[in-house]
Amino acid sequence: MILDGRVPPGPLEQKWDRHRNELALVNPANKRKFHVIVVGTGLAGASAAATLAELGYQVSAFCFHDSPRRAHSIAAQGGINAAKNYQNDGDSVWRLFYDTIKGGDFRSREANVYRLAQVSVNIFDHCVAQGVPFAREYGGLLANRSFGGAQVSRTFYARGQTGQQLLLGAYSALCRQISLGQVKMYPRTEMLDLVVVDGHAKGIITRNLLTGEIQRHAADAVVLATGGYGNVFYLSTNAVNSNVTATYRAYKRGAFFANPCFTQIHPTCIPVSGDHQSKLTLMSESLRNDGRVWVPKKKGDTRPPEQIPEDERDYFLERMYPSYGNLAPRDIASRAAKRVCDEGRGVGPGGLGVYLDFSEAIRRLGIEVVRERYGNLFDMYREITNEDPYKVPMRIYPAVHYTMGGLWVDYNLMSNLPGLFVIGEANFSDHGANRLGASALMQGLADGYFILPYTIGDYFARSKRTRPDPDRPEFREAEEQTRKGIERLLAINGRHPVDVFHRELGKLLWDHCGMSRSEASLRHALEEIPKIRERFWKEARVTGGPEGINQALERAGRVADFLEFAELLCLDALERRESCGGHFREEFQTEDGEAKRDDENFCHVAAWEYRGPKERPTRHIEPLQFEFVKLATRSYK
Amino acid sequence: MRLTLRIWRQKDANSPGQFVTYVKDHVVPDMSFLELLDALNRELVERGEEPVAFESDCREGICGSCSLVINGIPHGPGRGKASCQLYMRHFRDGDTITVEPFRAKPFPVLRDLIVDRSAFDRIMQAGGFISVNAGSAPEANSIPVPKQNQELAMDAAACIGCGACVAACKNASAMLFVAAKVSHLGLLPQGQPERYRRVRNMVAQMDKEGFGGCSNTFECEAVCPKQISVRFIARLNRDYLRAVLLEP
Known part of the structure; x- marks a missing residue:
């Protein structure tokens, strides 16, 4: 299938403005009739939940932490980019756009990246208004520093804790909406399945991590903001609980997973x-x-x-x-x-x-x-x-x-499953094959504050479907499956903690699908992963029961998903027979060892469709069209 | 190293808890304290016992999840770090280490070393924000902020919301936490319109949650992983007084 990113026509600089004028609107009185589920409360999730609530939508927000403020966005250190040109060094929206698309080795959508650069200035204004204490000069105006892949100084920062300060800003906005009753917050609640009704994403199944209770939640749309999958490598800079479960289970329900092989190794x-x-x-x-x-x-x-x-x-x-x-x-x-x-x-x-x-x-x-x-x-x-x-x-x-890959979304940040929106690191959209520093914070907040709130209304206005009854068979089936999955984990009668298998998987991936990859190494990994998985299901031990706090069970479910997802990651790396950005295939390099792209055959997004537990997933493509920039060999020499 | 660990085990909020002693071998100095617990848990699972439940996430001292009282001190010995940043090189072979959850009435124990800190979220919901909707912000450089105010606001904003300040205080006071929040926003021009309303509402919620008043012993500052100064409590008191007396 050839996927359509639904990029609006027109000159690059005008695409987003024109598109906004064409998006259908929901009138203020009707907004309160729509219920949105937001999973994850990092920069993307918290900003989206707060902004949707500000607009008048009814929001339910979920996180597995004890408080929404603990999401891993909090650990971002360096800064956030904004094309303000305060340093008078020649920065512009175009330059931020160009640096980002070139930094991504020309494997991202032109229109998305341009929009990201455009809204960077609004994001920054908003964060300052929220009280984020960005570094300033003695004159009281804002300071900048430089970051990798750019020759201008456009990165704003709050000491080495920029992510923390931005997240606290988004969290404070979320707190305000919780106090106003516009957001119902579900902390210590983990999403374990997505519910699809008549082809539309309409709900989720969750486990309450305090009581073990399995619950069904129905809504008019579901937003996933559940972060990246870097922990598939076991050792990463991610927080120890970051996982692929929400996006992987959405993939198993029909959402396409795009470019999983685009993983970032930080120097x-x-x-x-x-x-x-x-x-x-x-x-x-x-x-x-x-x-x-x-x-x-x-x-x-x-x-x-x-x-x-x-x-x-x-x-x-x-x-x-x-x-x-x-x-x-x-x-x-x-x-x-x-x-x-x-x-x-x-x-x-x-x-x-x-x-x-x-x-x-x-x-x-x-x-x-x-x-x-x-x-x-x-x-x-x-x-x-x-x-x-x-x-x-x-x-x-x-x-x-960091992982640039993620669930496939169109220009409206909606996946191929209507009603399922994916934002922040969880989607694949803006960073191509390599993300530049200080761009993750920018993208998470762009999606949450300034893009999704516009595009989700278009879905509501055009789709006549309403929130289904959570007693429908689709919800009951998903709940049943979740319960069975938990029972299956608890029934494994081995003796090793699940970390043992996770670590083994991580080492295998690091050695064979890490900083450099080859046909042979990937084939080896693809042979070994099912073996580790098989041993996991025989030799692991998950202590405790389905009720109450059971961290062993939480971890086991996440590791089980990593053990399946790892195969998709390696398969994507194998099929992408070129080197680009963070994806370095040893067979494809220039004489001096730089990544050698193959624009003729691989200038596209690879989006994978789940076909069943024993089936090979189908690789769909979305061709990347470059109308405004010339595909160039990336050189930093 | 070989260590003896006395760890608080408690099935759930309604069951009584007790210390259980474990001996842990093969401890290396480069391990973090939480990695020591990971290693202990792996051994427990191999033996078919339930692992010790404790919270952690980022493991680099910024998310505020970890919440251990180690040898009677929230986050353990050493200044300016969270439990996850404590390394085993600070202990000696043969040591006995006592590990407990944060103890405070507003932080009930949920299981083993996990406590419920949702009271902090409710305090934040009572007023820990600047009311600005996405889309309505002025140009960022239109309001200059003196560098020293911004630096001071940042000192306060560095709070990670872990709750060690409460656990260290004999009154279980949350005043350092609330002071940090109130000061961060109150020091910036953007926070002025709601300054007094904010402090009144946050303090009211703090009292409602059952946190005590400041004990003036400054244990909170001593254990704070971000070394937030008790001087912010003076600022909180000043703002609160003004809110109550002059801006009712």
């Missing part, structure tokens, strides 16, 4: 220290503003860094990408780090690390300025590694950080 994370590790910690990309990345020129050089003289150091990013230097985009910087480590020049235990060195910045700016800019990150680093980055260079290594 600056604290290296793995041992088997006990439960997650990896990111060191913000903003550090690359002042930190210089290097390894020794000599292989196996075990001297401490301060004893390696300047001329025996290889500042490899500055050498390989002179125009962007240490601010080369994430996929490029990660692969470069991997390459020097593969050459045997890595530092630290196992040679899996490169230095991120601040000594020059400290000399140039003074220790106080460096402390003011990065103090909290330096403290975090010291606590984890027991090394003082003010005195010795940080050691960093790439780690899984």
Whole structure:
């Protein structure tokens, strides 16, 4: 099937404005008759729930945390992009658009990305009005910093806690709507299935994580804002509870999953220290503003860094990408780090690390300025590694950080299942094959504050369907299936905790479908995943019962979904016979080891349709048309 | 390292709890405290016992989920970190470590080390926001904010809502939490129109939830993972007084 993204016609700059004029409206008195379910309360979910409620819709919001404020958006450190051009350095909506589409290696929809750049300025205004304490200059006006993949300074930040501050802004808006009775909040509630009635998404099945109660919820539309699937790799910078369950189960109900192989490996994370590790910690990309990345020129050089003289150091990013230097985009910087480590020049235990060195910045700016800019990150680093980055260079290594793939959506952010909207990291739409720094916060909030609230009304106005009765057979069937799934997990009579299988899966994916992939490695992974899955269903042990708080059961359900989803990820990586962005196929590279795209055969989105437990999913495509930018080889040299 | 762990186990909110002792071998200094609990839980499951329930998510000290009292101190020894940022290198071979949930009447224990902190959400719903609808914001640079105010607002806004301040206070006071919220918004020009209404409503909800008054011992600041200053409590009191006396 050829999928249609329903991109409106007309000049790029006018598409969104014109489209907004054509979207059907719901009058204010009628809005309160529509009920929307929003799953997830990160930046996308909280902003959408609050904004829909402000418009007058009745909203039910769900999160598995004890409070909506804890969603993983909170951990984003560096910043949010907005094309304000406050620095007078030549920034514009067009430049933000172009940087983002080029950063994504020309694998995203032109019109979506342009719209994202357009609304970036509204998002930023709104966040400031909410009281987000962004960094300012002494004159009282807003400050900026630079981020990877851009040559202008357009990133706004609140120390190293930008995600936290933006989420608290969205959460406060949500709190206001809860107090007004416009949003009913369901914390500690996990979505376990999507209910589809006559081809439209009309409800969800949830488990109350305190009591174990399974509930049906019906609505006029369902919005998924459940984040990414990076934890399929077990070790990632994601929060330990982040999972693919909501989107994967929607996929099993008919929503297409797009570009699952587009996963982002972030270059600056604290290296793995041992088997006990439960997650990896990111060191913000903003550090690359002042930190210089290097390894020794000599292989196996075990001297401490301060004893390696300047001329025996290889500042490899500055050498390989002179125009962007240490601010080369994430996929490029990660692969470069991997390459020097593969050459045997890595530092630290196992040679899996490169230095991120601040000594020059400290000399140039003074220790106080460096402390003011990065103090909290330096403290975090010291606590984890027991090394003082003010005195010795940080050691960093790439780690899984973000997933560009997600459920397929059209220009209105609606999936192929009418009534199912997918926003934020959970959808696939704006970042192509690689996301630029400070763009995730921007996209989550764009979707939630300024796009979905317009487009969802169009669905309501045009669709004559109303909210179904939750006693309908579709709801009962979904509930029954959820109960059976839980019973099945509790009945596995093995002896190993589910983490054992999750970790094994993660290692397999990291080695065979991680920073570089090949036909052979992917085929190997595709052979091994079903074996791990089989052992999981025989040898795992899920303690406790279906009622009450049972964290073992919660985890088991998520791991079971990862064990199926991993296959889809590898299959997509296998079928995409080109390299682009974060998807690097060893067979497809230029002479100097850069990703080699195949625009003739793969300038499209791959969207997968579930066909049943034993069937191979069907690969549909949405061709990507570039009307306004020229497909170029991405160069940061 | 080999450690002895005395951990609070409690089936649910209505059952009595008790300490259970576990011996944990093979503890390495680079492990975080929560990874120690993960490792213990893996052993418990292998033995067919139910794992210790505790909350965590981001594991980098920002989401505020983790909530352990370690050797009598919320978030354990060391300043300015959440439980997930505590590393085992701060303990010695042979140590006995006591692990409990946050203890405060407004934070009832739900199971083992998990408590109910929804009272904080209700305080926020009572007024912890600036009423602005998406779409109506003015241009961001149209309202300058002195850098020192913005920095101070950010110091307050850094609160992660973990509740350690309440757990540390013998009055189970939530005043540091409420002070942080009230100060963050009250220091910014955008927060002025609702400044006094906000403080009145949030304090009323705080009282309704059963949190006590400030004990003036500053245990809250000492355990706060973000080291939020008790000076914000003075600001809260000042705003509250003014709200009650001058702007009723």
